[in-house]
Amino acid sequence: MSATHSVGKRAALTPRHLTRAGERLSFVYLERCTIHRDDNAITADDADGTLHLPSATIGTLLLGPGTRITHQAMSLLGETGAGVVWVGERGVRFYASGRALTRSSALVEAQAARWANQRSRLTVAREMYRLRFPDEDPAGLTRHELLGREGTRVQKCYRAQAARTGIRWQGRQYTPGDFASGDAVNQGITAAAQCMYGVAHAVVTSLGCSPGLGFVHSGHELSFVLDIADLYKTEIGIPLAFDVAAEGEEDVGSRTRRALRDRINETGLLDRCVTDIKRLLLPEGAGGGVGVREDEDRVMLRGDGSREVASGRNHGDADEAVIW
Structure with a gap:
């Protein structure tokens, strides 16, 4: 006791x-x-x-x-x-999931604002594509065109990694609820994706963002988590899964998990993930704190327009601000 x-x-x-x-x-x-x-x-x-x-x-x-x-x-x-x-x-x-590491709502407000506007939501989706495939310019592409190009690039990645490692590639095969149904490389891809979803979820929530307000994915409570995890799929997750499967077919899931953990730490992916989220959501030049210290418990009230007024006061009488 x-x-x-x-x-x-x-x-x-x-x-x-x-x-x-x-x-x-x-x-x-x-x-x-x-x-x-x-x-x-x-x-x-x-x-x-x-x-x-x-x-x-x-x-x-x-x-x-x-x-x-x-x-x-x-x-x-x-x-x-x-x-x-x-x-x-x-x-x-x-x-x-744990509580956010910031006490500022700046990032989630920026996320909501960019998500709520159709034009800015598409702009963020294009920027996500540019982060994944920096050799292509997605400017002017519709959502359907973005999805088509993304699918083509992922298929090319699968084929390139198969050729590099000498693994016979028969296509992406995964049955939800049945991890063992796929071959070794498909198990590795699934294991890598599962871990990346967990990592992305932790970073998204630690920054105080909304996991559900996605810019590419939609309709799921973790849409934004899936968006962020996919940024590193063709660069880290898929190549690593092929490497592990090429080494042998035993315990592919656990070996992929250990190798991915090492790769994430070696490349400083968590720090990069934080930077990428802020770059996607915040106006240019706003910086990480947006003028607010992230460790400060700063509660304001929303006034007219974009004006903020002090909380903890009774604003019923302008001549007599009473502390609650």
């Missing part, structure tokens, strides 16, 4: 105490263990002993088969802004 009581009395962490999203571990995968907390660390207990992980350094915690997690561990992960995703052979389930 005393341990539980002391945990409950700890002060909540603020963004000043937290590690920036771009500087965190991309993801940590755990299976067949019990996850708890020890002060500000996450612990994983199994037959081999106890592993301690500083919670503020975790980007995404992937919980595989046989895992159990305590309420105190989830509370800590929520405080530190870590994404938590239950995974297994039947695919990713985005069950929970």
Whole structure:
């Protein structure tokens, strides 16, 4: 009882105490263990002993088969802004996520504004295409033309990677809910995609963006997450899956996951992901903070036009501003 009581009395962490999203571990995968907390660390207990992980350094915690997690561990992960995703052979389930690492709503407001306007939504979609394929200019392309070109480029990527690695490519094959139905390279592609979705989800939520307001994908609660994960599909995910499958067909899923984690850390992908999201959503020259410190609890009220007025005051009498 005393341990539980002391945990409950700890002060909540603020963004000043937290590690920036771009500087965190991309993801940590755990299976067949019990996850708890020890002060500000996450612990994983199994037959081999106890592993301690500083919670503020975790980007995404992937919980595989046989895992159990305590309420105190989830509370800590929520405080530190870590994404938590239950995974297994039947695919990713985005069950929970941590709170944002910023107290500013600037990014989500910018996202909503660009999403709500048809022209700016298409502009962002074109910019996403340009980030993926910098040798092409998507200016003037319709959405249908963007989708067609994207499909063609992905197919070319599959064929090029097959030729490079000597793997026989018979097309993309994945049956939802049946990971083992595909051949080795298709299992690797699926495993890489699942991990990238988890990483993108953690970065999107840590920045305070809305996972559901997508610019390419639509109609799903994770549309923007899918948008961001796809930015790095042909550059990182697909080539790595072919590399792993070329090495052997055993344990392709787990080997792909480990190789992807190393590649993400080597290339500094988390930091790049943060930069790309801000570049896509913010006006040119606005910068990351948009004039607001990201660790500042700044609550304003919306006035007429774009004007903001102080909160915590009664604005009923202009001559007498009363603090609530």
